[in-house]
Amino acid sequence: MHSVETTHERGWATLRNGDLLRAAENAGFEVMITTDQNLQYQQNLAERHIGIVVLNTTNSPRIRTATEAIANAVARCATERFIEISIP
Numbered sequence: 001m002h003s004v005e006t007t008h009e010r011g012w013a014t015l016r017n018g019d020l021l022r023a024a025e026n027a028g029f030e031v032m033i034t035t036d037q038n039l040q041y042q043q044n045l046a047e048r049h050i051g052i053v054v055l056n057t058t059n060s061p062r063i064r065t066a067t068e069a070i071a072n073a074v075a076r077c078a079t080e081r082f083i084e085i086s087i088p
Contacts, residue, residue, distance in 0.1 A: 002074060007020065010023075010027070017039065018043055021043065021050060021052075025048065025049055025050045029050055031053060031074050033054075033055065033070065033074070034055070035058045036054065037056065037084075039054065040054070040082060045082055048081065051077025051082070051083070053070065053084075053085060055085050055087060056085065059087075062087050062088070066085065066087045
């Protein structure tokens with residue numbers, strides 16, 4: 001079972017990139033799910049202790065159809081720190 005919170009719920013909606021990753025790590029989050037497909041090019045992810053799952057869409061109905069794939073990716077973040085999911 002996973003607990004999910006949005007950046008808005010945490011009061012982090014104005015944080016970007018490195019600041020957001022740092023805040024999530026400091027708060028004890030193990031995985032961050034994002035749609036920022038450029039994150040890996042903007043940040044040095046090797047220095048991060050949080051797993052990152054990148055979705056290729058912001059479309060909520062499409063994301064809802066991929067919940068099993070997303071949950072599997074979150075589980076894999078224990079060994080793989082960066083995972084991209086292509087949602088049709």
